Amino acid sequence: MRNRRVELVGGLFLLLLLWLIVYPLLLVLIEGFSGPNGWTVDFVRLFLEQPNEFRALWGSLWISVVSVLLAGLIGIPLAFLFARYDFPGRGVLGWLVALPAVLPPLVGVIAFLFLYGESGFVSLIIQRLFGLAEAPWTLQGAGAILLVHAYSMYVYFYLFTRAGLASLDASVLEAAASLGAGRWRTLRRVVLPLLYPGLGGAALLTFMTSLASFSAPYIFGGGFRVMTTQIVATRLNGDNELAMIETVSLTLVALIALWMLRGPRARDNAAGGRKGTAPVRVRVRRRGVRLALGLVGWSLAVVLLLPHLTLLLVSFVPVGTWTTEPLPPAYTWRNYLTLLEDPVRARPLFNSLWLAAASTVAAVGLALAAGLLTVRRRVRGRGLIEGLLALPWAVPGTVFAIALATAFSVQSPLTGRFVLVGTLWILPLAYLIRNLPITSRAILAGFRGLDPSLDEAAATLGAGRWRTLRRVTLPLLRPALLAGASLAFVTAFGDFVTSIMLYTYDTRPISLEILSSLRQSDVGVAAAYGVVLMAVSAAVFALGADQGSSG
Amino acid sequence: MTFLRLENLTKRFDGTTAVDRLSLTIERGEMLALLGPSGSGKTTTLRLLAGFETPDQGRVIVEGEDVTRVEPVARRFGMVFQHYALFPHLDVGENLAFGLESLGVGGEELQRRVARALALVDLAGFERRRIGQLSGGQQQRVALARALAPEPRVLLLDEPLSNLDPSLRERTRREIRDLIRRVGITTVLVTHEQDEAFDLGDRVAVLRNGRLEQVGTPEDLYAAPVNEFVAEFVGRSSSIGVVVLGPGDRGLRISAEGAEWDLTDTAETPPGTALMVVRPEALRLMAPVPGALSGTVTQRRFIGASSLFTIVTDGGATLEVTGPPRSVSAGERVSIMPSRRAGGGIHLFSRPASDA
Numbered sequence: 001m002r003n004r005r006v007e008l009v010g011g012l013f014l015l016l017l018l019w020l021i022v023y024p025l026l027l028v029l030i031e032g033f034s035g036p037n038g039w040t041v042d043f044v045r046l047f048l049e050q051p052n053e054f055r056a057l058w059g060s061l062w063i064s065v066v067s068v069l070l071a072g073l074i075g076i077p078l079a080f081l082f083a084r085y086d087f088p089g090r091g092v093l094g095w096l097v098a099l100p101a102v103l104p105p106l107v108g109v110i111a112f113l114f115l116y117g118e119s120g121f122v123s124l125i126i127q128r129l130f131g132l133a134e135a136p137w138t139l140q141g142a143g144a145i146l147l148v149h150a151y152s153m154y155v156y157f158y159l160f161t162r163a164g165l166a167s168l169d170a171s172v173l174e175a176a177a178s179l180g181a182g183r184w185r186t187l188r189r190v191v192l193p194l195l196y197p198g199l200g201g202a203a204l205l206t207f208m209t210s211l212a213s214f215s216a217p218y219i220f221g222g223g224f225r226v227m228t229t230q231i232v233a234t235r236l237n238g239d240n241e242l243a244m245i246e247t248v249s250l251t252l253v254a255l256i257a258l259w260m261l262r263g264p265r266a267r268d269n270a271a272g273g274r275k276g277t278a279p280v281r282v283r284v285r286r287r288g289v290r291l292a293l294g295l296v297g298w299s300l301a302v303v304l305l306l307p308h309l310t311l312l313l314v315s316f317v318p319v320g321t322w323t324t325e326p327l328p329p330a331y332t333w334r335n336y337l338t339l340l341e342d343p344v345r346a347r348p349l350f351n352s353l354w355l356a357a358a359s360t361v362a363a364v365g366l367a368l369a370a371g372l373l374t375v376r377r378r379v380r381g382r383g384l385i386e387g388l389l390a391l392p393w394a395v396p397g398t399v400f401a402i403a404l405a406t407a408f409s410v411q412s413p414l415t416g417r418f419v420l421v422g423t424l425w426i427l428p429l430a431y432l433i434r435n436l437p438i439t440s441r442a443i444l445a446g447f448r449g450l451d452p453s454l455d456e457a458a459a460t461l462g463a464g465r466w467r468t469l470r471r472v473t474l475p476l477l478r479p480a481l482l483a484g485a486s487l488a489f490v491t492a493f494g495d496f497v498t499s500i501m502l503y504t505y506d507t508r509p510i511s512l513e514i515l516s517s518l519r520q521s522d523v524g525v526a527a528a529y530g531v532v533l534m535a536v537s538a539a540v541f542a543l544g545a546d547q548g549s550s551g
Numbered sequence: 552m553t554f555l556r557l558e559n560l561t562k563r564f565d566g567t568t569a570v571d572r573l574s575l576t577i578e579r580g581e582m583l584a585l586l587g588p589s590g591s592g593k594t595t596t597l598r599l600l601a602g603f604e605t606p607d608q609g610r611v612i613v614e615g616e617d618v619t620r621v622e623p624v625a626r627r628f629g630m631v632f633q634h635y636a637l638f639p640h641l642d643v644g645e646n647l648a649f650g651l652e653s654l655g656v657g658g659e660e661l662q663r664r665v666a667r668a669l670a671l672v673d674l675a676g677f678e679r680r681r682i683g684q685l686s687g688g689q690q691q692r693v694a695l696a697r698a699l700a701p702e703p704r705v706l707l708l709d710e711p712l713s714n715l716d717p718s719l720r721e722r723t724r725r726e727i728r729d730l731i732r733r734v735g736i737t738t739v740l741v742t743h744e745q746d747e748a749f750d751l752g753d754r755v756a757v758l759r760n761g762r763l764e765q766v767g768t769p770e771d772l773y774a775a776p777v778n779e780f781v782a783e784f785v786g787r788s789s790s791i792g793v794v795v796l797g798p799g800d801r802g803l804r805i806s807a808e809g810a811e812w813d814l815t816d817t818a819e820t821p822p823g824t825a826l827m828v829v830r831p832e833a834l835r836l837m838a839p840v841p842g843a844l845s846g847t848v849t850q851r852r853f854i855g856a857s858s859l860f861t862i863v864t865d866g867g868a869t870l871e872v873t874g875p876p877r878s879v880s881a882g883e884r885v886s887i888m889p890s891r892r893a894g895g896g897i898h899l900f901s902r903p904a905s906d907a
């Protein structure tokens with residue numbers, strides 16, 4: 001009796017996910033293949049005949065591959081350095097190295113613009129030093145995109161490799177040594193194979209992030225198009241059906257990449273469960289080497305921190321005072337006061353806060369329900385539920401934005417479509433769907449980590465379902481809930497890619513205000529907003545991580 | 552009078568029968584041990600008792616009340632879980648209060664009963680300790696106190712000692728036994744350790760493949776196993792194929808690899824092939840004698856007052872025999888005879904010739 005009711009709830013939940021996640025994508029497919037006279041492949045033909053389209057798709061692909069290589073080349077050696085060697089400042093530096101993670105994509109991009117753009121600090125300083133007539137370089141095209149990608153995505157490789165190294169059992173390395181394997185052979189035959197699952201995960205994450213990357217190509221692309229920017233341009237041109245076909249092509253590439261790169265699962269890896277002690281760090285003794293390592297480390301830290309510092313500096317620049325000087329001549333609090341006092345300029349901050357909060361609450365609620373249904377009650381179709389929750393991760397944000405814009409621009413309750421585009425609800429909905437994968441991943445992992453006998457213990461002690469949930473399950477899930485919520489909040493708070501396609505004037509989020517400030521050359525306010533995004537993201541991350549570890 | 556009755560309990564999971572028509576009765580205040588190898592259905596039986604699983608057939612009756620379909624929440628059965636399942640985010644006192652609060656106990660009464668339950672397990676004053684600060688043995692006692700605090704009708708213990716260091720087990724076993732005797736609560740415990748079952752259980756139920764093989768006092772099971780499974784599972788034993796010849800001069804005559812023995816204390820068994828299951832102390836070793844059951848010593852294990860010898864007979868059977876510590880050593884040839892005081896240590900189970 002009770003079980004049938006649970007199964008029913010599970011079925012309804014599955015329907016909800018299908019409606020939110022699969023249905024909009026399906027509608028894109030349908031629109032791309034239907035013309036005024038029924039089914040057609042005209043738009044596919046159009047897509048195939050235009051060299052621009054292929055160039056954009058190819059651009060997305062090779063940019064992503066090169067981003068993976070660059071991120072790996074930076075992140076992996078860095079992780080080895082920090083995991084294996086002890087040198088002055090290791091602790092602080094190890095923490096600073098993860099800093100690019102707190103820069104929302106758009107904020108990182110504008111920081112790079114202020115730094116290395118044609119009138120950025122670094123460019124101007126070099127121009128002055130060498131007496132050049134114009135900027136030494138232009139921050140445009142594929143190179144600029146790759147620079148930003150390498151900066152923001154090496155963190156994945158760094159973190160995954162460090163986690164892998166930390167879980168290595170020292171006795172495995174000692175065993176290799178006792179079997180006569182030298183340092184290189186141990187690295188090649190023992191350490192790297194044990195790190196493969198982690199590295200595969202980092203590569204997949206970098207590839208997918210890069211494929212979906214929008215901010216960098218949008219700001220720096222110039223004539224160089226990748227598929228995400230191509231879709232937005234086509235859509236703005238009014239070629240709706242062609243945009244649909246482009247969307248389908250990008251989705252296909254993403255799904256094929258996911259299928260090809262899905263590596264061995266982490267749980268198959270013997271190094272995953274930590275049993276022994278981690279290898280001891282080598283303390284670098286030679287004075288020269290120590291100094292060199294310290295120097296490399298600190299210059300690296302400066303490079304990593306420059307974007308953040310630049311943003312902070314520019315945020316104090318009054319409107320129109322900084323033109324050709326290498327450093328701004330005047331500073332003021334004005335920009336921050338503007339954010340607080342001018343109701344029109346303050347609106348985006350308020351908008352982003354409530355949009356992110358609402359979508360976070362919804363994502364946590366859905367993930368919690370999913371955990372109860374799939375892990376606890378093990379309803380039928382639980383595999384499908386988990387697959388659907390993970391799906392938006394593989395689909396670029398641009399694609400989902402198009403899909404939602406398509407699905408929810410028509411009022412047709414019988415087919416499950418409502419006019420949400422242009423209302424308050426479309427952005428929280430979009431954020432929610434984009435956040436479901438990370439939030440539910442964290443929360444489902446939390447559920448799996450709970451000993452089911454705790455629930456049974458509560459039952460034998462006479463506690464009903466609600467009391468058990470309130471007193472036992474939720475308190476124990478707190479770290480997972482906070483981790484899932486903080487990830488969701490930060491992503492939604494800094495979102496640019498879906499917002500640019502779905503926002504209305506009343507719901508314009510911070511990212512769009514940054515863009516429009518930039519267009520009006522109001523760099524100070526743009527930077528001030530960037531600093532707010534950065535600070536809030538860092539604070540929320542810290543909260544999630546802190547509670548997560550202490551709970 | 553019967554306090555707890557399991558009637559014809561059957562539970563199937565995906566086509567395999569975990570518990571197969573199991574019936575048992577437990578007296579008020581009795582401790583019953585469910586003993587069996589893994590997969591024997593003992594844990595499923597315990598979970599059926601607790602109400603975590605619903606049987607496909609059969610009933611669970613407590614004090615005349617049918618509780619088969621009663622939710623665990625309302626069953627008032629206390630349970631100590633294998634890994635204790637203490638709530639890690641609550642302190643010791645809050646863990647103990649959890650079940651009492653379900654009963655609506657509050658205020659000073661609550662504190663008093665928590666303190667009383669802690670005193671019962673010798674942990675008075677531990678209310679504000681965090682679970683993570685307790686040793687394994689203390690966690691076990693807190694789990695026991697938590698289960699007992701709401702004064703349940705029946706106490707269920709799932710492998711209560713498996714999580715403890717071997718050095719702690721024996722002492723903890725005694726403590727648990729004394730405590731449960733003192734409280735006088737009807738208890739069902741699950742274990743795969745024969746020592747534990749014999750020490751804690753007033754009676755022991757031996758399970759295999761979901762079926763009850765035999766239930767009785769430890770002495771009954773050891774002295775009169777109903778089949779070879781029980782004989783081999785309970786206590787140390789080894790076995791050899793023999794032929795029962797019929798009544799002899801001094802008891803039942805059998806032939807083991809051609810050697811004829813007369814067994815005095817062994818139950819009547821029809822002539823034909825049989826499996827002989829023997830306790831190591833029911834046999835003795837002697838210098839090789841022509842015509843006797845003979846073999847080679849392959850191993851000697853020192854076990855205190857005596858040694859346990861492993862002998863591979865000329866016919867290929869492996870037998871274990873106890874004897875004086877240094878009487879023979881590995882590689883020597885010996886003959887084996889039934890010990891003069893074999894007691895009930897030799898059991899015969901008829902086997903059709905085809906699978907002997």
